[in-house]
Amino acid sequence: MSSRPGPASAGADLARLALTFHHTHQLLDPAAQGVQTWEVRITVADTQVGSLTAVRGLYWKSDNLRERMADEQSFPALVATQLLDEEGRFTYEFEEFIESASSVLVVDGLQLEEAFADPLIVAGVVAAVIDRLTDNYFAVVLPAQNACLGAGSALLAEAGALLSAQEFSDELQIIDNAPAAPEEAAQRVRSRLLSLARHGQPTAWDEEDSEGDGWDEDGEEDEELTARTAAVLRVALEELSEQIWLDIAAVGDAPLGRGEGRVLGSLPPITFHQDQQWRRQMARCFDDLAADLAKNGTVRPGCTGEEMALHLGIDRARALTRNRPRLVAEAVEGLGEDRRDFDWDWCSTVLFEDHDVLMLFDASLDGIEDSGNEINQALGLANLAAADWFDPFRPGQARDPDRGFRHP
Incomplete structure (x- = not known):
């Protein structure tokens, strides 16, 4: 056969x-x-x-x-x-x-x-x-x-x-x-x-x-988003931005539980007791990534917070292509089709250097964000503690610290 x-x-x-x-x-x-x-x-x-x-x-x-x-x-x-x-x-x-x-x-x-x-x-x-x-x-x-x-x-x-x-x-x-x-x-x-x-x-x-199948016709790894993929991912990130800013307005500094709020409750448990300023920085991660897509048509997370925002953005984009075909059609109107459009598994594989931040969802790895944790040290993990989420991976490529926030 x-x-x-x-x-x-x-x-x-x-x-x-x-x-x-x-x-x-x-x-x-x-x-x-x-x-x-x-x-x-x-x-x-x-x-x-x-x-x-x-x-x-x-x-x-x-x-x-x-x-x-x-x-x-x-x-x-x-x-x-x-x-x-x-x-x-x-x-x-x-x-x-x-x-x-x-x-x-x-x-x-x-x-x-x-x-x-x-x-x-x-x-x-x-x-x-x-x-x-x-x-x-x-x-x-x-x-x-x-x-x-x-x-x-x-x-x-x-x-x-x-x-x-x-x-x-x-x-x-x-x-x-x-x-x-x-x-x-x-x-x-x-x-x-x-x-x-x-x-x-x-x-x-x-x-x-089956992972890592983002290859072009010549068998070379292709790391560029298609125009339609970028457009839908931008819509997803902008939607999540709207939702997390509403969360912040509603809860301020109050602690959260799993599933509470629109976005904040979907983050790893180590973030549930962070204050309003931390949450505003998390919201800005969605805004920064959406702005990158609008300007460059591509995106690369520059800190742990942006990695988490991008993971959530890809998940939301996947849901949009399954459940909101009319919204997707509006977002991609006038953009040329590509056979690699909406390959969200490929996005999850190629747009990240690693998926370490996702380990924070695993209850069996409780404490892995601590730099003194044995697993943390053995795997060489970095910037998983909530306080470190917005430290740039590459200081030379850090975003402008005076760029402000979308909402005052």
Whole structure:
């Protein structure tokens, strides 16, 4: 089985791949209750590059699901004869094979242009189809290696293996939607596809090797933010700045607890008893980073406080791209697209010299900020104590101490 796309698919425009689902339901046709046939068209920029067929066999809505699926002919008919008995009931072998399924989704009929004919891409398509057309009570049936239904069948067989399908027979493999393994496999497939779309090569399948994949087309490490990434990160930092200044106005010098306030309560516990002046300096870290992005289109944290602000900013930017698409669209309007846009994992890897400050969230490392702490000394940690958060890493590159604050 090939799990790495070849040169053709690596150069394909994966970021613009889209799926269109077509299904016509005859309102009063009793046969339409038991089986639904969906044509899934695969497009790039509104140009069709492939398709597949997904047949939903709904056990409880069918008079005899075996007869009804057999009437569809081809692969669904083969599935019907292996999974259902003459009375239309699931066979003992099938019920022993899965945890709990009341319906099946049969995926076949794949046709795909050569540039996209790769198991990883097909697995991503199938995972999206599963998300759209099933729930936890579906068994998803794909051709196995010996199904011999053509080139599309072979690709579906390889894609099924990537999605944790289990071989039921020489001709069928099944994804049981009830356990967690298929969804975990689907997430790995999506992650690798995203890496392929951004960098021209997927991350390693081994999750331990998946970090640090910010590489350009020539295999060189690329440390520049794309314009759209910088724009959304700036919006995130400005939003956090607004929130932390509201926190400061509300609490002043008062101590905080975990989760209290909008931003202050999301900092490490060692900061919860800092005074208002410390909190104002923390708020200025968000402002300074946002100003850097506005001026230079890039950002480098110059102190521990800025490192923490940038970590929170990246987390918020990630949330914006998932939950606020309209806001993101406004922020990036007029900016050229890049396949590396919104790669927040890459930002977390490349924009920092280390992630030492994140150890302050680990309760098992309580006291690690103390320069006399054994772990602190062993790892050569510096500037983790709250009092040191705003000391510049490189005094020669320190910010103007007279720059003031956004709010008096």
